[in-house]
Amino acid sequence: MSTTEATTEINRLLARLTETWNAGDSVGYAELFTADADYVTFFGLHLKGREAIEETHRGLFKTAIKLDESDVEPSIRYITDDVAVVVVGGASSVNGVPDPSRTSTVTFTALRTPEGWRFASFHNSRVVKP
Known part of the structure; x- marks a missing residue:
């Protein structure tokens, strides 16, 4: 697979992340991550694995928080053909x-798996002025 094809797939994965969040689909959201993913929220909670991601987001998705589309192109840097930051x-x-006040910078590790690209790690940091 070329880098261009991989980038297209990772961008689709990001779009699906927004879609599942905004639909309140905690199962679909969690499926975007590897079974053993590390997920760190903006307040430092470390969720370990897809099951914990799904469980935590099930309650969160009952709130009125929705993700907005970003007008900034994601930065995708390939570590290997199968791993990207x-x-x-x-x-x-x-x-x-x-x-x-909810503006964030989110860092993922994307991993090519037999099921397609998935996120193996997630870290969300609030953007604040120093």
Whole structure:
């Protein structure tokens, strides 16, 4: 698979992440991660594995928080043909109103698996002025 094809697939994975979040689909969201994924929330909670990701997001998705589309192109850097570091900007809204206090930078490790690309790690950091 070429880098261009891999980049297209990783961008689809990112789009699916937003789609499943905004649909409140905790099972679909968790399936975007490897079974043993490391997931660190913006407040430092470390979830270990797809099951913990699904369980935690099941409750979170009952809130009014939605992800907004970013107008910034993700940074995708290939470590090997099957592993990439992905950095994206994130914004969200609450009850349809953009919330700048929730702006984040999210770093993923994307891994090519037999099922396609999946996220093996996730780390969300709030963007604040130093």
